Amino acid sequence: MSERSEKGLLVIISGPAGSGKGTVVGKILSSYPQEFCLSVSATTRAPRVGEEHGVHYYFIDKESFEERIEEGRMLEYASYCGNYYGTPAEYVEKKLDEGKNVILEIEVQGALKIKEKLPETVLVMITPPDYATLEARLRGRGTNTEEDILNRLQRAKEELELIGHYDYAVINDDGKAEQAAEQICRICESEKRRVRRQPDFVKRFFS
Amino acid sequence: MSERSEKGLLVIISGPAGSGKGTVVGKILSSYPQEFCLSVSATTRAPRVGEEHGVHYYFIDKESFEERIEEGRMLEYASYCGNYYGTPAEYVEKKLDEGKNVILEIEVQGALKIKEKLPETVLVMITPPDYATLEARLRGRGTNTEEDILNRLQRAKEELELIGHYDYAVINDDGKAEQAAEQICRICESEKRRVRRQPDFVKRFFS
Numbered sequence: 001m002s003e004r005s006e007k008g009l010l011v012i013i014s015g016p017a018g019s020g021k022g023t024v025v026g027k028i029l030s031s032y033p034q035e036f037c038l039s040v041s042a043t044t045r046a047p048r049v050g051e052e053h054g055v056h057y058y059f060i061d062k063e064s065f066e067e068r069i070e071e072g073r074m075l076e077y078a079s080y081c082g083n084y085y086g087t088p089a090e091y092v093e094k095k096l097d098e099g100k101n102v103i104l105e106i107e108v109q110g111a112l113k114i115k116e117k118l119p120e121t122v123l124v125m126i127t128p129p130d131y132a133t134l135e136a137r138l139r140g141r142g143t144n145t146e147e148d149i150l151n152r153l154q155r156a157k158e159e160l161e162l163i164g165h166y167d168y169a170v171i172n173d174d175g176k177a178e179q180a181a182e183q184i185c186r187i188c189e190s191e192k193r194r195v196r197r198q199p200d201f202v203k204r205f206f207s
Numbered sequence: 208m209s210e211r212s213e214k215g216l217l218v219i220i221s222g223p224a225g226s227g228k229g230t231v232v233g234k235i236l237s238s239y240p241q242e243f244c245l246s247v248s249a250t251t252r253a254p255r256v257g258e259e260h261g262v263h264y265y266f267i268d269k270e271s272f273e274e275r276i277e278e279g280r281m282l283e284y285a286s287y288c289g290n291y292y293g294t295p296a297e298y299v300e301k302k303l304d305e306g307k308n309v310i311l312e313i314e315v316q317g318a319l320k321i322k323e324k325l326p327e328t329v330l331v332m333i334t335p336p337d338y339a340t341l342e343a344r345l346r347g348r349g350t351n352t353e354e355d356i357l358n359r360l361q362r363a364k365e366e367l368e369l370i371g372h373y374d375y376a377v378i379n380d381d382g383k384a385e386q387a388a389e390q391i392c393r394i395c396e397s398e399k400r401r402v403r404r405q406p407d408f409v410k411r412f413f414s
Contacts, residue, residue, distance in 0.1 A: 161409060167401060201370055
């Protein structure tokens, strides 16, 4: 009997600006390329220089995006500055069936929509150790206006107040992104050992 | 902000005879003596040679055992061959408050009683990789009668059919008790990062 369920896990990783979630996700993907892959979003906005179709985004036109919404082929979507952004279900399902854990790096509202549709999804919130660190990181970038910083701090507050809907909280302390990445991998490893994810456990044991 | 909740986890480890759960528990305790401790049961049976009060069991008389039951000071108990066996709540609560994860090595019925009383308990079932291995292990001991073996196999079947009530299944393959122990430690580590185990997360973050 194989000791794990064969299907991959859908793992949503969220975190406010300044949480360092991008770095953490990058470390998971580079350390465990066989186990994890990143979901590729679809968008109707034009590609920027260097962006590749199927790598950074699936660039599709408005008509086919709306068609996909109607056909239920988007796990979640939102519009922002006149463009659609969303998560195509097909790619995610294909990778899960191959046994890969699929990481979705999206914000809280989208995460909750997907959890409603697919309750087996694992929601992980990455946060700095505390508010002071968050503020220091946002100010430390040096490229944001004061208004920008205050907006981001306000937004972080709103996001973190929804943390009760998340399954796990992982703290990304300064210079410890590798540790946070390792913790998320262990969470996924443990989740796969959940009995409710292995409904045929008894059958397989006795076969 | 400390990255973990301060209180320890109550972890029940069950498994049929032949699962090797004793070996796995021993490895957890010897590898992580700071993080884990074993709950000590109470019994009304007489101590055997070499058994120490407070180490192997709390040896108490029938009257005080029944008094403790009435006062709700036993997390679970059962009688077997005319003697009581049970888990005193006090020791467990003291260790949990100290931040230790407390391991309880008990069978399925007792585990379910405790889970009902303390829903935050983590239930882990240790199993051999499959039925053939279980049978080979029981026969390999060479000290059991055929009747004994068949009884144990029947009992294992009954226990494993209740695995749906457990949170996690961990497979203890031949010669891999260390790996199973490590997996259980990672499960506990991940459980401690659950948001619902940190109800004051937001408050602490902003303080």
